[in-house]
Amino acid sequence: MSGAAAALQAAALARVAGLAGLSGVYEAAPLQAVYPHATVEAGPETDWGHKSGGGAEVRLAVTIRDAGERPRRLLALLEAARTALEADLAPEGWQLVTLSWLRTHWAREGKPPVGADTVWAGAVEFRARLLRAG
Template sequence: MTGAARTLQEAAIAALQEGAPGIGGVYDGPPVQAAFPYAVVECGPETDWSHKSGTGRELRLAVTMRDQGERAERLQRLMAEAEQAMAGLPEELAGWRIVTSRFVRSQLVRDARGSGRPATVEAWAGVIEYRVRMLSAAPEG
């Protein structure tokens, strides 16, 4: 993971912890044990978005949320809170500046794996994906 990805991931985790209080925990990778509901923030594919005089990155950021219950109403509400929190990401980050942050897609499905829970517990997974373009605050050279 590059500095840009790590910086973005940390900012997204902080935004979710502050702006979506209904989420039990927010992690930077799949937790070994976590109480429902929880979220995992991961930066996926990263490509060069540099220009003539500066370094840039385009990243995919995914917020995966998991919950349990017969119905997915709580997870739907938490996903809406998470989208609101992500809209409040700061433009200036440690050494990087977010130029654009665009919602790409979201999806809510029954978690087939059940997240290791007994078969009698319904588990749900929701993902919200973003495309984020960032420029380094450090001068090229």
Template sequence: MSVQEVLQAALVEALAGLAVTRVFDAPPVRAARPYALVEEAWLADWSTKDMAGREGRFAVALFDTGERPARLRALAGAAEAAIEAMPRVLGEGWAIASLTLLRSRIARDGDARWTAMSEFRVRMLRSEY
């Protein structure tokens, strides 16, 4: 599995306990709100002299309905906590060296529709080739 697939699978698994209809790893064609979307990570080389490494940015989007985003605020907080608490060992030799929330935002997305976006930076090292 590629490092992209390993990271994506770990993120989807970390969010599995959220009170949403489903956690998607790609934009859905149709979905009932609230749902979560783990967007594809942008990865760059972060290797050391003797270990392969990647640094990347990824975002988790949450989509909900309602006149106010109260439920979405709670979901966004739960999603951020779940990602920060995910296991550091991802599999295939990859492990998280650091994981940082960069920014988050909730915005109106039409009538009675809301979107929350949380963006993270991750740095990973591979202990075996």
């Protein structure tokens, strides 16, 4: 992961960690975690530089997993994550030129064992365009 993706992921992790109701926020899917939890991933990344400076276009995704009969809490958390990330995200060392929401989607993850809660997963995805600061 390059500097742009790493800086964007770090800024997004800090922002999502401030959301009420999440048990944890991770850089990658945890093996064991209490629901609801989120992962923040940055990539793929492509060149978005210009002749006098470096830049990158990075995809950013926040995936939230929750358990329960219905996905109400999951949907509220996805909307809260979207709102939080759209509010002046500032990756260190980079100027965020645009952060465009691409999509939000969610689904049930497989069929739960008898007596277990249904597990839901949802994601909110963005396209970020950044220029190297300074």
